[in-house]
Amino acid sequence: MRTELASEPGERTRPNEDFASVGLPASGQGGALVVLDGVTPPRGETGCLHSVPWFTARLGGALTELTVSLPDVPLADALSRALARTAEAHATTCDLSHPRTPQATVVLARWSPESVEYLVLSDSALLVESPDGTVTPYLDDRLSRLPRASLATDALIDAHIRNKEGGFFTAAADPSVADRAVTGALARQEVRALAALTDGATRWVEKFREGGWADCFTLVRKEGAQALVNRVRALESADAEERAYLGRSKTHDDATVVYAEL
Template identity: 80%
Template sequence: MPGDPARPNEDFASVALPASGQGGCLVVLDGVTPPRGDTGCLHSVPWYTARLGGALTELTVSLPDVPLSGALARAIARTSEAHAASCDLSHPRTPQATVVLARWTEETFDYLVLSDSALLLESPDGAVTPVLDDRLSRLPREALVSDAVTDAGYRNKEGGFFTAAADPAVAARAVTGAVPRARVRSLTALSDGAARWTERFREGDWTDLHTAVRKNGAQWLVDRVRALETADRETRAYLGRSKTHDDATVVRVELPPAG
Protein backbone atom coordinates (compact mmCIF):
# COMPACT_ATOMS: atom_id res chain seq x y z
CA MET A 1 0.00 0.00 0.00
CA PRO A 2 1.42 3.44 -0.87
CA GLY A 3 2.31 5.72 1.99
CA ASP A 4 0.71 8.65 0.20
CA PRO A 5 -2.20 8.16 -2.24
CA ALA A 6 -0.86 11.09 -4.26
CA ARG A 7 2.46 9.31 -4.88
CA PRO A 8 3.11 6.06 -6.76
CA ASN A 9 3.90 3.01 -4.67
CA GLU A 10 7.65 2.29 -4.86
CA ASP A 11 7.31 -1.28 -3.54
CA PHE A 12 6.97 -4.40 -5.71
CA ALA A 13 5.60 -7.83 -4.82
CA SER A 14 5.04 -11.06 -6.74
CA VAL A 15 4.45 -14.74 -6.14
CA ALA A 16 5.00 -17.14 -9.05
CA LEU A 17 4.68 -20.85 -9.72
CA PRO A 18 6.65 -22.75 -12.38
CA ALA A 19 4.76 -24.41 -15.20
CA SER A 20 5.33 -27.79 -13.58
CA GLY A 21 3.21 -26.69 -10.64
CA GLN A 22 5.92 -27.76 -8.22
CA GLY A 23 7.41 -25.18 -5.89
CA GLY A 24 7.31 -21.43 -6.35
CA CYS A 25 8.98 -18.14 -5.58
CA LEU A 26 8.28 -14.88 -3.79
CA VAL A 27 9.77 -11.45 -4.51
CA VAL A 28 9.31 -8.30 -2.41
CA LEU A 29 11.20 -5.08 -3.21
CA ASP A 30 11.10 -1.83 -1.28
CA GLY A 31 12.15 1.04 -3.51
CA VAL A 32 14.40 3.57 -1.78
CA THR A 33 12.88 7.06 -1.92
CA PRO A 34 15.64 9.51 -2.92
CA PRO A 35 16.00 12.98 -1.42
CA ARG A 36 14.99 15.90 -3.59
CA GLY A 37 17.53 16.81 -6.20
CA ASP A 38 19.60 15.05 -8.81
CA THR A 39 19.82 11.25 -8.81
CA GLY A 40 21.70 10.92 -12.09
CA CYS A 41 18.76 8.99 -13.55
CA LEU A 42 15.91 9.88 -15.88
CA HIS A 43 13.74 7.16 -14.40
CA SER A 44 11.62 6.88 -11.28
CA VAL A 45 11.98 4.41 -8.43
CA PRO A 46 8.74 2.61 -9.47
CA TRP A 47 10.23 2.22 -12.98
CA TYR A 48 13.25 0.55 -11.40
CA THR A 49 11.41 -1.74 -8.98
CA ALA A 50 8.98 -2.89 -11.68
CA ARG A 51 11.85 -3.92 -13.96
CA LEU A 52 14.03 -5.42 -11.28
CA GLY A 53 11.08 -7.25 -9.74
CA GLY A 54 9.89 -8.56 -13.09
CA ALA A 55 13.38 -9.79 -13.97
CA LEU A 56 13.81 -11.42 -10.55
CA THR A 57 10.47 -13.21 -10.78
CA GLU A 58 11.28 -14.57 -14.22
CA LEU A 59 14.85 -15.62 -13.46
CA THR A 60 14.07 -17.20 -10.09
CA VAL A 61 11.46 -19.47 -11.66
CA SER A 62 13.11 -20.13 -15.03
CA LEU A 63 16.61 -20.82 -13.68
CA PRO A 64 15.99 -23.19 -10.75
CA ASP A 65 19.61 -24.34 -10.63
CA VAL A 66 21.02 -20.80 -10.32
CA PRO A 67 21.50 -19.68 -6.69
CA LEU A 68 19.31 -16.79 -5.58
CA SER A 69 22.32 -14.50 -5.35
CA GLY A 70 23.08 -15.34 -8.97
CA ALA A 71 19.50 -14.61 -10.01
CA LEU A 72 19.68 -11.25 -8.22
CA ALA A 73 22.99 -10.41 -9.90
CA ARG A 74 21.54 -11.21 -13.33
CA ALA A 75 18.39 -9.20 -12.63
CA ILE A 76 20.41 -6.16 -11.52
CA ALA A 77 22.60 -6.43 -14.61
CA ARG A 78 19.58 -6.67 -16.92
CA THR A 79 17.92 -3.67 -15.29
CA SER A 80 21.11 -1.63 -15.39
CA GLU A 81 21.53 -2.35 -19.09
CA ALA A 82 18.05 -0.93 -19.69
CA HIS A 83 19.15 2.59 -18.70
CA ALA A 84 22.94 2.65 -18.70
CA ALA A 85 23.06 4.64 -21.94
CA SER A 86 20.86 7.44 -20.61
CA CYS A 87 21.66 7.61 -16.89
CA ASP A 88 24.61 7.96 -14.50
CA LEU A 89 24.47 4.62 -12.69
CA SER A 90 27.46 5.57 -10.52
CA HIS A 91 25.38 8.19 -8.68
CA PRO A 92 24.82 7.06 -5.04
CA ARG A 93 21.09 7.70 -5.43
CA THR A 94 20.58 5.91 -8.72
CA PRO A 95 17.25 4.03 -8.31
CA GLN A 96 17.62 1.15 -5.85
CA ALA A 97 15.67 -1.20 -3.61
CA THR A 98 15.82 -3.61 -0.71
CA VAL A 99 15.15 -7.25 -1.59
CA VAL A 100 13.38 -10.27 -0.13
CA LEU A 101 13.55 -13.36 -2.30
CA ALA A 102 12.44 -16.94 -1.62
CA ARG A 103 12.23 -20.06 -3.76
CA TRP A 104 10.97 -23.49 -2.81
CA THR A 105 10.78 -26.92 -4.40
CA GLU A 106 9.44 -30.18 -3.00
CA GLU A 107 12.77 -30.71 -1.23
CA THR A 108 14.39 -27.33 -0.49
CA PHE A 109 13.60 -23.78 0.57
CA ASP A 110 16.11 -21.05 -0.33
CA TYR A 111 16.02 -17.43 0.80
CA LEU A 112 17.80 -14.10 0.29
CA VAL A 113 17.41 -10.78 2.11
CA LEU A 114 19.25 -7.57 1.23
CA SER A 115 18.88 -4.47 3.43
CA ASP A 116 16.04 -3.72 5.82
CA SER A 117 13.04 -5.67 4.58
CA ALA A 118 12.19 -8.85 6.50
CA LEU A 119 11.32 -12.49 5.87
CA LEU A 120 9.61 -14.59 8.55
CA LEU A 121 9.65 -18.39 8.28
CA GLU A 122 7.18 -20.51 10.25
CA SER A 123 8.04 -24.14 10.95
CA PRO A 124 5.43 -26.90 11.28
CA ASP A 125 5.58 -26.61 15.08
CA GLY A 126 4.71 -22.90 14.90
CA ALA A 127 8.16 -21.48 15.67
CA VAL A 128 8.92 -18.31 13.71
CA THR A 129 12.44 -17.51 12.49
CA PRO A 130 13.16 -13.99 11.20
CA VAL A 131 15.64 -13.65 8.35
CA LEU A 132 17.11 -10.14 8.56
CA ASP A 133 19.94 -8.08 7.12
CA ASP A 134 20.57 -5.81 10.11
CA ARG A 135 23.55 -3.80 8.81
CA LEU A 136 21.53 -0.60 8.46
CA SER A 137 20.21 -0.83 12.02
CA ARG A 138 23.74 -1.33 13.37
CA LEU A 139 25.09 1.92 11.91
CA PRO A 140 26.10 4.59 14.43
CA ARG A 141 23.50 7.29 14.90
CA GLU A 142 25.75 9.90 13.32
CA ALA A 143 25.72 7.90 10.08
CA LEU A 144 22.06 8.82 9.59
CA VAL A 145 22.31 12.49 10.51
CA SER A 146 21.79 13.52 6.87
CA ASP A 147 21.36 11.96 3.43
CA ALA A 148 24.70 13.41 2.35
CA VAL A 149 26.57 11.75 5.23
CA THR A 150 24.84 8.40 4.67
CA ASP A 151 25.45 8.42 0.92
CA ALA A 152 29.10 9.48 1.19
CA GLY A 153 30.22 7.04 3.85
CA TYR A 154 27.78 4.17 4.23
CA ARG A 155 25.42 3.52 1.30
CA ASN A 156 26.63 0.52 -0.69
CA LYS A 157 30.04 0.77 0.98
CA GLU A 158 32.14 -1.61 3.04
CA GLY A 159 31.28 -1.11 6.71
CA GLY A 160 27.91 0.35 5.79
CA PHE A 161 24.87 -1.27 4.20
CA PHE A 162 23.90 -2.51 0.75
CA THR A 163 20.91 -2.22 -1.57
CA ALA A 164 20.18 -3.51 -5.07
CA ALA A 165 21.13 -0.57 -7.29
CA ALA A 166 23.26 -0.79 -10.45
CA ASP A 167 26.14 -3.08 -9.45
CA PRO A 168 25.42 -6.82 -9.78
CA ALA A 169 28.26 -7.58 -7.35
CA VAL A 170 26.08 -6.38 -4.46
CA ALA A 171 24.14 -9.67 -4.69
CA ALA A 172 27.04 -11.40 -2.96
CA ARG A 173 26.45 -9.14 0.07
CA ALA A 174 22.94 -10.47 0.70
CA VAL A 175 21.95 -12.68 3.62
CA THR A 176 21.26 -16.10 2.11
CA GLY A 177 20.48 -19.58 3.29
CA ALA A 178 18.64 -22.82 2.68
CA VAL A 179 16.60 -25.23 4.79
CA PRO A 180 14.71 -28.43 3.99
CA ARG A 181 11.31 -27.66 2.53
CA ALA A 182 9.67 -29.71 5.29
CA ARG A 183 10.85 -27.18 7.88
CA VAL A 184 8.78 -24.31 6.38
CA ARG A 185 5.00 -24.25 6.75
CA SER A 186 4.44 -20.61 5.83
CA LEU A 187 6.33 -17.40 5.18
CA THR A 188 5.64 -13.69 5.53
CA ALA A 189 7.63 -11.03 3.68
CA LEU A 190 7.48 -7.39 4.74
CA SER A 191 8.92 -4.16 3.47
CA ASP A 192 10.27 -1.99 6.29
CA GLY A 193 7.15 0.16 6.13
CA ALA A 194 5.17 -2.82 7.47
CA ALA A 195 7.96 -4.21 9.67
CA ARG A 196 7.80 -0.98 11.72
CA TRP A 197 5.11 -2.69 13.81
CA THR A 198 7.93 -4.66 15.43
CA GLU A 199 11.11 -2.75 14.66
CA ARG A 200 10.07 0.78 15.55
CA PHE A 201 6.82 0.66 17.49
CA ARG A 202 7.51 -2.51 19.53
CA GLU A 203 3.92 -3.73 19.33
CA GLY A 204 5.21 -7.28 19.52
CA ASP A 205 8.09 -9.49 18.43
CA TRP A 206 8.40 -11.21 15.05
CA THR A 207 6.35 -14.20 16.19
CA ASP A 208 3.59 -11.84 17.35
CA LEU A 209 3.67 -10.06 13.99
CA HIS A 210 3.49 -13.30 12.01
CA THR A 211 0.60 -14.51 14.17
CA ALA A 212 -1.24 -11.19 13.84
CA VAL A 213 -1.03 -11.31 10.05
CA ARG A 214 -2.24 -14.92 10.01
CA LYS A 215 -5.21 -14.10 12.23
CA ASN A 216 -6.13 -10.60 11.07
CA GLY A 217 -4.76 -10.25 7.55
CA ALA A 218 -2.23 -7.98 5.89
CA GLN A 219 -4.54 -4.97 5.75
CA TRP A 220 -4.93 -5.01 9.52
CA LEU A 221 -1.18 -4.73 9.94
CA VAL A 222 -0.89 -1.85 7.50
CA ASP A 223 -3.79 0.01 9.13
CA ARG A 224 -2.24 -0.42 12.58
CA VAL A 225 1.14 0.83 11.38
CA ARG A 226 -0.54 3.83 9.76
CA ALA A 227 -2.18 4.76 13.05
CA LEU A 228 1.10 4.41 14.93
CA GLU A 229 2.95 6.53 12.36
CA THR A 230 0.38 9.30 12.63
CA ALA A 231 0.90 9.45 16.39
CA ASP A 232 4.71 9.21 16.18
CA ARG A 233 5.57 12.90 16.24
CA GLU A 234 8.82 12.48 18.18
CA THR A 235 10.46 10.08 15.71
CA ARG A 236 9.36 12.15 12.72
CA ALA A 237 10.91 15.24 14.27
CA TYR A 238 14.21 13.47 15.01
CA LEU A 239 14.55 11.91 11.57
CA GLY A 240 13.24 14.95 9.73
CA ARG A 241 10.88 12.75 7.75
CA SER A 242 9.00 14.70 5.11
CA LYS A 243 6.38 11.96 4.82
CA THR A 244 4.40 10.56 7.72
CA HIS A 245 3.74 7.17 6.13
CA ASP A 246 6.03 4.82 4.25
CA ASP A 247 4.95 2.41 1.53
CA ALA A 248 4.02 -0.86 3.24
CA THR A 249 3.94 -4.32 1.67
CA VAL A 250 2.96 -7.58 3.36
CA VAL A 251 2.90 -10.93 1.55
CA ARG A 252 2.00 -14.17 3.35
CA VAL A 253 2.31 -17.58 1.68
CA GLU A 254 0.98 -20.85 3.09
CA LEU A 255 2.87 -23.86 1.73
CA PRO A 256 1.27 -27.28 1.27
CA PRO A 257 2.66 -30.10 3.39
CA ALA A 258 6.01 -31.29 2.03
CA GLY A 259 6.24 -34.64 0.35
Protein backbone atom coordinates in the same frame (compact mmCIF):
# COMPACT_ATOMS: atom_id res chain seq x y z
CA MET B 1 -0.89 -23.69 -0.74
CA ARG B 2 -2.26 -20.21 -0.02
CA THR B 3 -0.75 -16.81 -0.80
CA GLU B 4 -1.84 -13.30 0.13
CA LEU B 5 -0.42 -9.91 -0.82
CA ALA B 6 -1.08 -6.37 0.40
CA SER B 7 0.81 -3.29 -0.79
CA GLU B 8 -0.11 0.31 -0.10
CA PRO B 9 1.65 3.63 -0.81
CA GLY B 10 2.55 5.83 2.13
CA GLU B 11 0.70 8.76 0.55
CA ARG B 12 -2.20 8.41 -1.86
CA THR B 13 -0.80 11.27 -3.96
CA ARG B 14 2.53 9.48 -4.52
CA PRO B 15 3.21 6.28 -6.44
CA ASN B 16 4.00 3.14 -4.50
CA GLU B 17 7.74 2.47 -4.78
CA ASP B 18 7.42 -1.10 -3.44
CA PHE B 19 7.12 -4.14 -5.71
CA ALA B 20 5.74 -7.54 -4.79
CA SER B 21 4.99 -10.73 -6.67
CA VAL B 22 4.40 -14.43 -6.19
CA GLY B 23 5.41 -16.75 -9.01
CA LEU B 24 4.11 -20.29 -9.38
CA PRO B 25 5.70 -22.45 -12.11
CA ALA B 26 3.45 -24.23 -14.58
CA SER B 27 4.64 -27.56 -13.21
CA GLY B 28 2.86 -26.79 -9.96
CA GLN B 29 6.00 -27.73 -8.07
CA GLY B 30 7.18 -24.99 -5.73
CA GLY B 31 7.09 -21.23 -6.19
CA ALA B 32 8.84 -17.97 -5.42
CA LEU B 33 8.11 -14.59 -3.89
CA VAL B 34 9.78 -11.25 -4.59
CA VAL B 35 9.50 -8.12 -2.44
CA LEU B 36 11.35 -4.89 -3.20
CA ASP B 37 11.27 -1.60 -1.31
CA GLY B 38 12.36 1.25 -3.56
CA VAL B 39 14.60 3.77 -1.83
CA THR B 40 13.11 7.27 -1.97
CA PRO B 41 15.96 9.65 -2.87
CA PRO B 42 16.37 13.07 -1.25
CA ARG B 43 15.60 16.13 -3.34
CA GLY B 44 18.20 16.76 -6.01
CA GLU B 45 19.99 14.91 -8.75
CA THR B 46 20.01 11.13 -9.01
CA GLY B 47 21.81 10.86 -12.33
CA CYS B 48 18.83 8.94 -13.73
CA LEU B 49 15.97 9.87 -16.04
CA HIS B 50 13.77 7.19 -14.50
CA SER B 51 11.70 7.00 -11.35
CA VAL B 52 12.10 4.58 -8.47
CA PRO B 53 8.83 2.79 -9.44
CA TRP B 54 10.26 2.29 -12.94
CA PHE B 55 13.34 0.68 -11.41
CA THR B 56 11.50 -1.58 -8.96
CA ALA B 57 9.09 -2.70 -11.69
CA ARG B 58 11.98 -3.59 -14.00
CA LEU B 59 14.04 -5.32 -11.32
CA GLY B 60 11.04 -7.05 -9.76
CA GLY B 61 9.80 -8.31 -13.10
CA ALA B 62 13.22 -9.72 -13.95
CA LEU B 63 13.51 -11.39 -10.55
CA THR B 64 10.07 -12.96 -10.81
CA GLU B 65 10.96 -14.45 -14.18
CA LEU B 66 14.42 -15.65 -13.23
CA THR B 67 13.55 -17.18 -9.86
CA VAL B 68 10.75 -19.22 -11.43
CA SER B 69 12.21 -20.08 -14.85
CA LEU B 70 15.71 -20.95 -13.59
CA PRO B 71 15.06 -23.01 -10.45
CA ASP B 72 18.62 -24.35 -10.34
CA VAL B 73 20.25 -20.90 -10.38
CA PRO B 74 21.04 -19.71 -6.82
CA LEU B 75 19.07 -16.66 -5.67
CA ALA B 76 22.19 -14.49 -5.43
CA ASP B 77 22.97 -15.30 -9.07
CA ALA B 78 19.38 -14.54 -10.05
CA LEU B 79 19.65 -11.15 -8.34
CA SER B 80 22.96 -10.46 -10.07
CA ARG B 81 21.47 -11.29 -13.47
CA ALA B 82 18.36 -9.20 -12.81
CA LEU B 83 20.49 -6.21 -11.76
CA ALA B 84 22.62 -6.52 -14.88
CA ARG B 85 19.51 -6.71 -17.08
CA THR B 86 17.95 -3.68 -15.38
CA ALA B 87 21.17 -1.66 -15.58
CA GLU B 88 21.47 -2.43 -19.29
CA ALA B 89 17.98 -1.01 -19.84
CA HIS B 90 19.12 2.50 -18.88
CA ALA B 91 22.92 2.52 -19.01
CA THR B 92 23.02 4.62 -22.18
CA THR B 93 20.75 7.36 -20.81
CA CYS B 94 21.65 7.53 -17.11
CA ASP B 95 24.66 7.84 -14.81
CA LEU B 96 24.53 4.52 -13.00
CA SER B 97 27.57 5.43 -10.90
CA HIS B 98 25.61 8.15 -9.09
CA PRO B 99 25.14 7.16 -5.39
CA ARG B 100 21.43 7.91 -5.67
CA THR B 101 20.76 5.99 -8.86
CA PRO B 102 17.44 4.14 -8.33
CA GLN B 103 17.81 1.29 -5.85
CA ALA B 104 15.84 -1.02 -3.60
CA THR B 105 15.96 -3.44 -0.70
CA VAL B 106 15.30 -7.07 -1.64
CA VAL B 107 13.62 -10.13 -0.16
CA LEU B 108 13.49 -13.33 -2.20
CA ALA B 109 12.24 -16.76 -1.25
CA ARG B 110 11.89 -19.82 -3.43
CA TRP B 111 10.53 -23.21 -2.46
CA SER B 112 10.55 -26.65 -4.00
CA PRO B 113 9.53 -30.08 -2.67
CA GLU B 114 13.03 -30.36 -1.19
CA SER B 115 14.04 -26.93 0.10
CA VAL B 116 13.23 -23.28 0.81
CA GLU B 117 15.90 -20.79 -0.28
CA TYR B 118 16.02 -17.19 0.90
CA LEU B 119 17.85 -13.92 0.20
CA VAL B 120 17.60 -10.64 2.12
CA LEU B 121 19.42 -7.43 1.21
CA SER B 122 19.04 -4.32 3.40
CA ASP B 123 16.22 -3.58 5.81
CA SER B 124 13.19 -5.54 4.62
CA ALA B 125 12.44 -8.80 6.46
CA LEU B 126 11.59 -12.43 5.85
CA LEU B 127 9.75 -14.36 8.58
CA VAL B 128 9.72 -18.16 8.47
CA GLU B 129 7.30 -20.28 10.48
CA SER B 130 8.24 -23.88 11.28
CA PRO B 131 5.68 -26.68 11.71
CA ASP B 132 5.82 -26.29 15.51
CA GLY B 133 4.88 -22.61 15.25
CA THR B 134 8.34 -21.16 15.89
CA VAL B 135 8.91 -17.97 13.88
CA THR B 136 12.45 -17.09 12.79
CA PRO B 137 13.29 -13.68 11.26
CA TYR B 138 15.88 -13.55 8.51
CA LEU B 139 17.30 -10.03 8.42
CA ASP B 140 20.14 -8.00 6.99
CA ASP B 141 20.77 -5.81 10.03
CA ARG B 142 23.84 -3.88 8.85
CA LEU B 143 21.93 -0.59 8.61
CA SER B 144 20.47 -0.89 12.12
CA ARG B 145 23.92 -1.55 13.61
CA LEU B 146 25.49 1.62 12.24
CA PRO B 147 26.17 4.51 14.66
CA ARG B 148 23.42 7.10 14.41
CA ALA B 149 26.04 9.81 13.82
CA SER B 150 27.10 8.11 10.59
CA LEU B 151 23.55 8.65 9.24
CA ALA B 152 23.34 12.32 10.17
CA THR B 153 23.13 13.70 6.61
CA ASP B 154 22.40 12.39 3.13
CA ALA B 155 25.82 13.60 1.96
CA LEU B 156 27.56 11.63 4.71
CA ILE B 157 25.56 8.49 3.91
CA ASP B 158 26.33 8.74 0.19
CA ALA B 159 30.03 9.36 0.71
CA HIS B 160 30.81 6.78 3.37
CA ILE B 161 27.90 4.43 4.13
CA ARG B 162 25.66 3.55 1.19
CA ASN B 163 27.02 0.58 -0.73
CA LYS B 164 30.37 0.94 1.02
CA GLU B 165 32.46 -1.44 3.11
CA GLY B 166 31.48 -1.02 6.76
CA GLY B 167 28.13 0.46 5.75
CA PHE B 168 25.06 -1.12 4.18
CA PHE B 169 24.13 -2.36 0.73
CA THR B 170 21.13 -1.98 -1.57
CA ALA B 171 20.34 -3.31 -5.04
CA ALA B 172 21.18 -0.52 -7.48
CA ALA B 173 23.23 -0.93 -10.66
CA ASP B 174 26.14 -3.11 -9.56
CA PRO B 175 25.40 -6.83 -10.02
CA SER B 176 28.16 -7.79 -7.57
CA VAL B 177 26.10 -6.43 -4.65
CA ALA B 178 24.18 -9.72 -4.78
CA ASP B 179 27.15 -11.32 -3.05
CA ARG B 180 26.50 -9.04 -0.04
CA ALA B 181 23.03 -10.42 0.59
CA VAL B 182 22.08 -12.66 3.49
CA THR B 183 21.32 -16.04 1.93
CA GLY B 184 20.58 -19.58 3.00
CA ALA B 185 18.43 -22.64 2.52
CA LEU B 186 16.16 -24.71 4.75
CA ALA B 187 14.75 -28.18 4.35
CA ARG B 188 11.22 -27.96 2.97
CA GLN B 189 9.78 -29.95 5.87
CA GLU B 190 11.12 -27.32 8.29
CA VAL B 191 8.91 -24.56 6.82
CA ARG B 192 5.15 -24.18 7.14
CA ALA B 193 4.71 -20.57 6.01
CA LEU B 194 6.59 -17.40 5.02
CA ALA B 195 5.95 -13.68 5.33
CA ALA B 196 8.00 -11.00 3.55
CA LEU B 197 7.67 -7.39 4.72
CA THR B 198 9.09 -4.05 3.64
CA ASP B 199 10.20 -1.71 6.42
CA GLY B 200 6.95 0.21 6.11
CA ALA B 201 5.24 -2.90 7.49
CA THR B 202 7.97 -3.94 9.95
CA ARG B 203 7.34 -0.64 11.76
CA TRP B 204 4.75 -2.57 13.81
CA VAL B 205 7.68 -4.42 15.42
CA GLU B 206 10.71 -2.20 14.95
CA LYS B 207 9.32 1.28 15.61
CA PHE B 208 6.05 0.93 17.49
CA ARG B 209 7.05 -2.14 19.53
CA GLU B 210 3.55 -3.61 19.39
CA GLY B 211 4.98 -7.12 19.59
CA GLY B 212 7.80 -9.35 18.45
CA TRP B 213 8.30 -11.07 15.13
CA ALA B 214 6.22 -14.07 16.18
CA ASP B 215 3.34 -11.76 17.18
CA CYS B 216 3.62 -9.99 13.84
CA PHE B 217 3.52 -13.26 11.94
CA THR B 218 0.51 -14.46 13.92
CA LEU B 219 -1.34 -11.24 13.12
CA VAL B 220 -0.72 -11.71 9.39
CA ARG B 221 -1.68 -15.40 9.47
CA LYS B 222 -4.88 -14.89 11.48
CA GLU B 223 -6.12 -11.48 10.25
CA GLY B 224 -4.44 -11.11 6.87
CA ALA B 225 -1.72 -9.06 5.23
CA GLN B 226 -3.90 -5.96 4.91
CA ALA B 227 -4.66 -6.05 8.63
CA LEU B 228 -1.00 -5.49 9.45
CA VAL B 229 -0.81 -2.55 7.05
CA ASN B 230 -3.97 -1.08 8.59
CA ARG B 231 -2.55 -1.44 12.12
CA VAL B 232 0.64 0.35 11.07
CA ARG B 233 -1.33 3.18 9.45
CA ALA B 234 -3.34 3.72 12.65
CA LEU B 235 -0.16 3.81 14.75
CA GLU B 236 1.51 6.24 12.37
CA SER B 237 -1.45 8.61 12.45
CA ALA B 238 -1.60 8.50 16.26
CA ASP B 239 2.09 9.39 16.47
CA ALA B 240 2.09 12.04 13.74
CA GLU B 241 2.34 15.01 16.13
CA GLU B 242 4.30 13.69 19.10
CA ARG B 243 6.64 11.53 16.97
CA ALA B 244 7.52 9.54 20.06
CA TYR B 245 8.12 6.47 17.89
CA LEU B 246 8.65 7.81 14.38
CA GLY B 247 11.36 10.32 15.26
CA ARG B 248 12.84 11.66 12.04
CA SER B 249 11.11 9.05 9.90
CA LYS B 250 8.38 10.11 7.48
CA THR B 251 4.87 9.73 8.90
CA HIS B 252 3.68 7.16 6.37
CA ASP B 253 5.85 4.81 4.35
CA ASP B 254 4.99 2.42 1.54
CA ALA B 255 4.05 -0.87 3.20
CA THR B 256 4.01 -4.31 1.62
CA VAL B 257 3.28 -7.75 3.09
CA VAL B 258 3.40 -11.05 1.20
CA TYR B 259 2.25 -14.22 2.98
CA ALA B 260 2.71 -17.73 1.62
CA GLU B 261 1.40 -20.80 3.39
CA LEU B 262 3.25 -23.76 1.95
